Amino acid sequence: MSGHRRVKDISYDEDDLDYDYDEGDEYYEDEAGDDTLSPEDQEQMRVGTIKVREALGPSITATEKEIQDALWNYYYDVANSVKHIRSIKLPKQTKPAEQPKPTKSESRFDQAAKAAANAASASKKPGPSPDDIVINAQKKGTQTGKHDAKKKASATDMAKGETNDGLEKLSVKEIGSKNLDVVAEFEKSGLKNAANFVVIGHVDHGKSTLMGRLLYDLNVVDKRSIDRLQREADTIGKSSFALAWVMDQTSEERNRGVTVDIAMNHFETSKTRFTILDAPGHQDFVPNMIAGASQADFAVLVIDAGTNSFESGLKGQTKEHALLVRSLGVQRLVVAVNKMDAANWLSERFEEIKQQMSAFLTNAGFHNKNVAFIPCSGLTGDNVARSVPQGTAPWYDGPTLVSALEAAEPAARALTAPLRITIADIFRGGIVHPLSISGRLEAGTLQVGDVVHAAPAGELARVSGLEVDDEAVDWAVAGQIATVHLSDIDGAQHLRLGDVLCSPQHPVPTVTKFTAKILSFEHVLPMQVSVLRGRVDAAGHVEALVATLDKSSGAVVKRKPKIVQPGAVARVRIRLDKGIPLEDGARVVLRVEGKTVAAGLVEVVDEVKKKATGGES
């Protein structure tokens, strides 16, 4: 199984901004502190340590701590841990072959970075970063003694030269990129169609079980792993959750029996490489579901066909999730009418659900041709990857869930647009990669060696490595979900979930005021709201109701309404307490006290705030 959970999130505390980050402090130790390990983690660590030691053999001696640090860093992946330990234990003379070969004469950026790396390796103590060395040198030169993260020049600043806004002249190619023509590489790579889908639906309707079953039946997860999960589930009296645990990997989720955060996994059919984003169904975790939906090409809505379950789901997250994904731009929906075993595979029940949901989904803006209804049972596997056994549902001759997923049109990729990656997760403190982020490339391309601009922090960073589907790659393109390893960044502690990595030449503006076209789920009037975009959750308020609009034509129905009724479409003006990276065309969700009140499309961001370097003006 290749998937793993992104757990090393940072919080949104205001204190983060004041945190005086220093590589030498206890930050790293906190993350690896093994007294915080859950019993399952301890067991994985114990077994992993034995396996790594075996794989290393007698010729390579590593301490227990070195092995466990590697296991921790690679999420208990034995092969990667062994590879890492080998790389640090191999004799010195093999090292030069691993050094990157500059394709062009070295830039000042490279020289500064190299000098810093040499200085750091000469001393046993963790030394200053390459940027710090440059900054210190600059401080001496300019006699500026005050620490100011926003103003201090970085090594990348040196590489880009003086320009009006400090950005136009930056040439990514000059500073260590392999100079690949990524679009051409992508076109000749013959990569399979790739599709990311988010799995949504009311709590306990069987989302994780269905995905666990799908991965098991497609041989992504082997029988031994399922048997082990079954034993573990039996031990804590949650036998029926074994398949769900393929996706729900944290002890909190396993003990509570609910998904808390987005879990990611991959599988492949002959035609398509899929990424599953399993979203939590519980209403408390809707923001996590929104973050998942923001990365999806289409959605799988799971509905429990059992008596009363469908009906109670309708009052809960079934409708809310469907409306949300539609408002977030998802057009295609596969409705998995699940737990058909519990409904005795009655065609009447399937038809009843299909009828009610079709009416609702059409109203929510889904085209009939983009919605497929598939009866299935995640628990038994019927009609998931294999057809329903003969005699069980003679009335059904449609596709299996997997065939319905495969019918997805290839997602359009904005390959030539400027780079945009909204940060969905941040990982800090890795041994090899101290700072990494992951997220979907919404637009553009990226390659190792590129320099990216992080908004709203306004920092530049260098891409020191890239992974797609857990494999190291040289490049990534729009539509893929990538892990991006970053180096040479000032103020790394300022990076937050929801920030956007973008092309330095075309940075995303940071805005505090915008107009949006919304579909309201509840009454909307001038009021305080939380504005959600990806992982960003920003406080603000609806400042003005500009107009209500005709649902289909978008024409103004009434100017300056006093209130927007649930189900109506309106144009509203929103002001945020603090700036967030936002562009025309972005999708946002408005929530009040944990309830979604509206969702929609950003139409116009305030021009005054269209600044590259972030912050409010």
Ligand SMILES: Nc1nc2c(ncn2[C@@H]2O[C@H](COP(=O)(O)OP(=O)(O)OP(=O)(O)O)[C@@H](O)[C@H]2O)c(=O)[nH]1
């Ligand atoms: N009878 C039957 N039970 C099922 C089926 N699928 C799931 N279940 C049961 O439903 C319960 C909830 O399953 P989960 O997969 O955790 O549900 P979920 O939708 O992922 O839950 P959250 O992620 O917390 O919203 C478990 O007890 C499952 O065994 C099914 O096809 N048939």
